[in-house]
Amino acid sequence: MKKHYQKIPFCILAACMFFVILTSGCTYNGPNPLENTPATPTNSVTAETTQSVQSGSTQPTVSWKDFYPDHTEQEKSQLIEKAKDEILRVFPTVDRSTLNGEWVEHARTNGAGTEMIGSPYIDFENLEFSSGENREFVIEVDPESMKVIYYSPYKGTYSSAKITYGEGKEKAVEFIKKAQGGDSIADDPDAYTVMKNEYASGGRPMASVSYYKKFNGVPYESNRVSAEYDLSRDKVERYFDYTANPGLLSGLTTLSPEPDITLEEAKQIFENKISGKYDLDELELEYSETSSFDTYLLWWDDDNIVYADDPNPIPLVWFITCSDKDSREEYEETGVSPESGAFIIDAHTGEIYWLKYGEISIKKYLS
Structure with a gap:
């Protein structure tokens, strides 16, 4: 089968990251890239069917102009x-x-x-x-x-x-x-x-x-x-x-830190999005945290959110990377990172903010 995966340029998130992504030599006990969570079967969960009122949501009363x-x-x-x-x-x-x-x-x-x-x-x-x-x-x-x-x-x-x-x-x-x-x-x-x-x-x-x-x-x-x-x-x-600025950051972090969308539901939203183009059974997807963190759950404080003139709250998101069968085989041969895709999904609403896998690319800022 022709390889379709593409290594992920995480630096656009640093515009999201130095996100230069930190991998080797880290002091936290992160997962082995070849020993990650297997993909779950796709069912009817979608971003549209999981929309909900964001828990603890309040509209920010501050903006960058105050500081x-x-x-x-x-x-x-x-x-x-x-x-x-x-x-x-x-x-x-x-x-x-x-x-x-x-x-x-x-x-x-x-x-x-x-x-x-x-x-x-x-x-x-x-x-x-x-x-x-x-x-x-x-x-x-x-x-x-x-x-x-x-x-x-x-x-x-x-x-x-x-x-x-x-x-x-x-x-x-x-x-x-x-x-x-x-x-x-x-x-x-x-x-x-x-x-x-x-x-x-x-x-x-x-x-x-x-x-x-x-x-x-x-x-x-x-x-x-x-x-x-x-x-x-x-x-x-x-x-x-x-x-x-601490006052700006705290004033924009107004949502609940408890997700309404589970980690498994976030994975299903991703799989539903790519399943129209790729056969999930052939991919054999496995999931892991981004290599700077040992958690999937983050506050997504992109500049387009924090420094918007009329800002929305900083969203709570699931930030997940994945590998597939082909990328893991290449890792065994070359030692190149097995990551073949990544996505950011709102942990309260299920909305996809960023996704990259093969030929599928989504990039959405809130501002």
């Missing part, structure tokens, strides 16, 4: 200067003369020409360090919290590790605390934590640390802080702070 006021050009210039001071606090050896900040608005267009929305930020491109680096970097600063929210080189070249993974992990955590200041997610005992040793799996010499916010025991899919520590240079290589 990001309009600024005059003079105010923007003053905030850019403050942002330079914050950058030098976190990165003392940055050459201040290379810091040329540009204000990025809530609505913008990315390099590919795609219209986007998100929190406003101050962008510093092509900055340089006064010593110790011969590469250029980009840094972004939130103008209201006045915190660094993004840091990365334009390119990476790596050599053998000079410090251990354990040392790199500890230094990554310390950097997160330094960048975030006194109230760091690294000190939150309820945060969902993912640690990854890329070097141990033959990858880059990196220790990766991520902390995800949770509400009522359920992790947010995107609200996280991540740091990659370069074991060969003994310094932070990349840093991301994708946490929304």
Whole structure:
């Protein structure tokens, strides 16, 4: 039979994820990719027949505008200067003369020409360090919290590790605390934590640390802080702070954390959607969590939801990946991830927000 599966580009969810999806070396005890839940027989459950009033639903009374006021050009210039001071606090050896900040608005267009929305930020491109680096970097600063929210080189070249993974992990955590200041997610005992040793799996010499916010025991899919520590240079290589303003996030998380749609019903909705094109008996589908998490149930805090002008509540979703017989056979031969599909389904209504399997693709934002 001709292979029809397609590896999933999860980075569109990071627009949903760094969702770079974390797999090997994680500290949680996730499932073996070849020992996952078998598919259940398809029956009459559909998204249409499972629509219901969302449990505990209340319309949000906040929006991003409550936390990001309009600024005059003079105010923007003053905030850019403050942002330079914050950058030098976190990165003392940055050459201040290379810091040329540009204000990025809530609505913008990315390099590919795609219209986007998100929190406003101050962008510093092509900055340089006064010593110790011969590469250029980009840094972004939130103008209201006045915190660094993004840091990365334009390119990476790596050599053998000079410090251990354990040392790199500890230094990554310390950097997160330094960048975030006194109230760091690294000190939150309820945060969902993912640690990854890329070097141990033959990858880059990196220790990766991520902390995800949770509400009522359920992790947010995107609200996280991540740091990659370069074991060969003994310094932070990349840093991301994708946490929304706490007041905005809590004001949009108004739904019940208890799903109305069961996990098995969510799988059936997916199977019903693809069964018109594919023979489920031949596929032999098996299901697993996304590799950044050891849970299927998440708050889906996509920017198109969180930063909408008239926002809906952040939905509770089932986020599920699957493998089929062909992809598992390829995994045995090549070691390539056996995931062949994924889907996001509203855990209260059964609506499909995102689905990818073979030639079937669905992408729906709530805004």
